[in-house]
Amino acid sequence: MRLTEHPVLRFERGREVTIYFEGKPIKAYEGETIATALHAAGIRVLNYSANEKRPRGLFCAIGKCSSCLMVVNGVPNVRTCITLVEDGMVIERQRGKAKLPREAKPPEFRNAKVVKADIVIIGGGPAGLMAAIHAADGGASVVLLDENPMLGGQLVKQTHKFFGKREQFAGVRGVEIARILEGEARKRKNIKIFLETSAVGIFQDGDEKLVLAVKNNRELIEFRGRAVIVATGAMEKMIPFENNDLPGIYGAGAIQTLMNTYGVKPGDRVLIVGAGNVGLILAYQLIQAGVEVKAIVEAMPKVGGYFVHAAKVRRLGVPILTRHTILRAEGKEKVEKAVVAQLDENWRPIPGTERTFEVDVIALAVGLRPSIELLHQAGCQIRYVRELSGHVALRDEWMETTVRGIFVAGDSAGIEEATTAMLEGKIAGIAATLRLGIADESWLKEMEKAQKDLVEFRSGPFGRHVLEGIKKALIGGVASE
Ligand SMILES: Cc1cc2nc3c(=O)[nH]c(=O)nc-3n(C[C@H](O)[C@H](O)[C@H](O)COP(=O)(O)OP(=O)(O)OC[C@H]3O[C@@H](n4cnc5c(N)ncnc54)[C@H](O)[C@@H]3O)c2cc1C
Structure with a gap:
């Protein structure tokens, strides 16, 4: 394996x-x-x-x-x-339900280690890394924490080359972008990095923001700063079907983590649900790793991802069944089969069109939703915005939320791409240093440049949809649905 x-x-x-x-x-x-x-x-x-x-x-x-x-x-x-x-x-x-070991003692809050910085950044993906780099260059001391064992967020498993402009890493593989950003962050003496460290709450304590975190499942740490940037990314969506909790059913990103980050095959025969860019890229990467992709099913009447990705996958012999969905997974302790069916115009399965695939893996590439739990807990105003794929924190053009001193960037502000995550991270990093009076006014220009680049990036056909969402997510913007 x-x-x-x-x-x-x-x-x-x-x-x-x-x-x-x-x-x-x-x-x-x-x-x-x-x-x-x-x-x-x-x-x-x-x-x-x-x-x-x-x-x-x-x-x-x-x-x-x-x-x-x-x-x-x-x-x-x-x-x-x-x-x-x-x-x-x-x-x-x-x-079943977990039992605490008898000798377990609750952690002593009073004994928690305290780490201070001007700005605490939660999440070391492209958004958090760019925020850290720019906040540090603006003169702030920065703490960057991530609960995963490596920096880079979703980028560490993207083996394909990115699109866009050269200055935004077009033509560079995601894994390489992660390495470049990590190198830049580690070069800066005023950025302290904590990995395997989960933020579990954000609180106001006098003038300070307190980010409570747990390192290595053992140690409590209080990160204290005057501003916090939340760049916690996104999580995979789940769809309802019979037996959707069987082992062998993974989010697309999980398969990429196993395969591209750790070099372990998820299984031998895969059915992919969802023909957006993630599903299409995943199919290609599975084939690269020597795994058979039986089919991709897509409920919409046409493929959602880029034409080039779909054409590549079809050329490799993978059928893309549009207007199809998964009905159920079969298997006792793990996936053995997947049953799919065609949908009518009312999205109902058409009886008699069921097909069974003998697979040991079902990959769900049905979208992501922003990870906003910490923002919600901290009291930021939240709104459901369909175009941004879920609930998001309201923010202004500086990416500051309704709680002063808490900023948001990247997928946790709305599902888009790494390029926009990096630009939002840059804006949030500069904005936080300006807000704290650390960076001088000349940094405004840098921020405005990033804002202009964002507008340009979003002017394409995919971006227009997102722009509608951003209008709804702006403080004082149009009301939610
Ligand atoms: C299959 C696939 C293909 C893609 N292809 C492209 C592409 O071609 N071009 C493109 O531009 N984008 C692409 N993307 C999208 C891109 O990877 C994401 O938009 C981008 O990574 C979002 O960056 P982020 O920093 O907001 O979040 P993430 O990269 O998700 O990083 C968030 C980080 O926060 C950490 N974190 C979360 N919660 C906590 C917590 N409580 N405490 C501490 N740490 C926490 C996580 O561990 C993670 O490292 C692709 C995504 C996928 C899944």
Whole structure:
């Protein structure tokens, strides 16, 4: 199941270690997550659900859902998709509701480590990295935290070359953009980076903003700053169909994480649901990794992604069934089959058109929704904006939300692309330093340039739709639907 050869990627694995799954030794490599190591060993069922005790497996692979919770060294509810293996680790499936170990003590808030900076940035994807770089260049001290073990967000698994302008990394692969941005951030002495660190709450404490976070599932840290930038990205959407919780059903991004970041095949035969750019790119990447793609089903009457991506996939022999949807997954402990059917004009399955595919993986590429939980909890005004793919925080043109000193950027402000995430990150980073009186007025020009670039980028056919959404998300903008 581990990939050794790939046309684009080289997998440099860390030191070999042994982890113990339900008493059985399993080979793993330092630098990979527990869920990755278990997948490489062919283990799909990671826990049994709290109430119905149904088998559950990996779904998002970026720490956003609860599908991969396991008991690690006696500690329940560990997100194994973002927790790295350690030699000798003891891992068990969680069965039903988690029980705290008897000796567990609640963490001591009074003893939490305190880290201070001018600006605290949550999320080290393209938006958070650009915000950090520009805030640092404006003279601010910056803390950048991310709950994943590596910087780059969604970029670390994008093996394809990006479109757009040269100055916005057109023609460069996503993985490479992540490396460039990380290099820039690490070069700056006034940026402190904390990985494997989850922000769990944002509070106002006097003049300071307090971001409470947990590092490595163990240590509580209080990050204190005068401004916070939330760049927490997005999470995969789920669609309703029978048995949609069976292990072997993954969000598209999770498959990319397994395959492109860690070099582990998700399975052998895949059905993809959704023919937008993500579904199409995923099909191509699966084929590159030697996995068979049986078909892509798409409920809309035509393919949503770029024509070039669809043409490439069709040339490789993958049928794209438009006006089709998935009816159910079949299998006992994991996916064995997928049943699809054609839809009529009222989106109802047409009886007699059912087709069964023998697959061990179903990939859902049905869109993302902004991760706004922290913004919501912090009291930012939230509105549902269909064009931005979900609930978003209202913001002004400086990306500042209705809570002064809290800024937002990237997919967490509305689903778009890495290019717009980077530009929004740049705006938020500069705006925060200006708001705090750290950067001088000359930085306004840089911000205006980024705002102009955003307008230009959004002037294309896909952008027009987003612009409608942004009007609704602006403070004082048009009312929600
Ligand atoms: C298959 C696919 C193909 C794509 N292709 C393209 C393309 O060709 N061109 C393009 O421009 N874009 C593309 N995109 C989109 C692009 O990757 C995203 O729009 C972009 O990564 C969004 O950046 P972001 O920084 O807002 O969020 P992300 O990249 O998602 O980063 C968010 C970060 O926040 C961290 N985080 C979240 N919550 C917390 C928390 N509570 N505490 C600490 N850290 C947290 C996460 O771990 C993550 O690292 C593609 C996306 C996918 C899935």
